[in-house]
Amino acid sequence: MANWNEPRPTGLGFGGAPGVAGQGDAAVFDAGLRKHMLSIYNYMTSGILLTGIVAMLFAGSGMAAQVMTGGALRWLIILSPLAIVFAMSFGAQRFSKTTLQAMYWGFATLMGLSLSTVFLVYTGESIAVTFFATAAAFAGLSLYGYTTKKNLSGFGSFLIMGVVGLIVASLLNIWLQSPGLMWAISALGVLIFAGLTAYDTQRLKAEYAYLRGTDFAGKAVILGALTLYLDFINMFQFLLSFLGNRE
Template identity: 75%
Template sequence: MANWNDPRPTGTGFGVSPSLSGAQGRTEVFDAGLRRHMLSIYNYMASGVLLSGVVALLFSMGGPTSLAASVFVNGGPLAWLIILSPLAIVMAMSFGQNKFSTPTLQIMFWGFATLMGLSLSTVLLVYTGASVATTFFATAGAFAGLSLYGYTTKKDLSGMGSFLVMGVIGLLLASVLNMFLKSSGLQWAISFLGVLIFAGLTAYDTQRLKEQYAYVAGTEFAGKAVVLGALSLYLDFINMFQFLLQFMGDRR
């Protein structure tokens, strides 16, 4: 006979092991925390991409007479400052993550996204708006699918990590070399490999960030992990977008 006045609403039911019930509860709490953690990362990443897009659009308004055209066409110290500053911020955030506080890392992330927007404004000067929009949505779709795969797959992708990082280094070296060779064939090869490498990094980083939660949950580093995770996925998205633009973009 059921006891409707039972003062123990959270008690385990008949035939259910208390230890099993507790383990299930802990699993549910962990899963809920993991979803919040990953959602925070995606929100930061998407907000950063949106900020970069708005800044790029505003900076390039006016086409040949825009601020972007006057800065990058004429070159000079300001152009190089805009181009190199995002790299400096990424290195500072990566190597100083234990030293900086979470609010400081957040400010650095938004500053990085703003500077990337200034740098990406050249894309809107070189390619038509329609082709940029098409490439952006194609990148967004590919990123969503690859990130979902990285989140849900049972396959361990950690073995890809060192290989993909070596691939990024190879891309950088090849890009610097092609600045002197100016080979269209090498540029196409770099773009093709770039798409593949950052597609792989999207899945790999997603799985890495998911597994990282078990170590940062409930610690002071949890907030930092969200910002640094958003930075990783932002870089995967933007690089994949730029390499895809080599194939899908229509020059003005």
């Protein structure tokens, strides 16, 4: 997802540890890598839980039905998370870690307001089933991305192009209102974000070798959490089109 203008691995297998000479150094590197990735997963999980709680509370209060049916406030809620993603991605070098943290929690909260509409459209049971299905799929795909020796970097450009295609097709379907196109978009969306989950996990793991010990390492944790959060939420939304039962 976001690049952050950091150095990329060149000529090394993913999971390789540049500059790690001895067995003791390798153990230190592996411990640091586990801590780094665990921090990313903790931030991501906390953000998703915050989004879910906000969505449930906003929908349960009745405010979602009033606010999200139309008007300027609806569009502000929908577009604000996108603005924060761009700001975090392109302004990471300028922002402090504390600022990025605040932006991330603000983003997760606004996403909760935006996603509150799913509780107005789908049954709570089907939402829960879809959430746990997404969580299981995400865990498996992320584990694959973390442990595989296969270099997935070649899929990155292809998957990003797929995301752009999904956006274009979704905008086009606003006017066409084609059920067939909607199902195709959902199916491709699940596949694309499943691939991105594995790809992004491997990329974040590989980047640790170049970020450890730098001032940017703490920021990279938050940005990595944002990347995996987006993979999870998008996969959840596309899966909901198949597994969700409407009210």
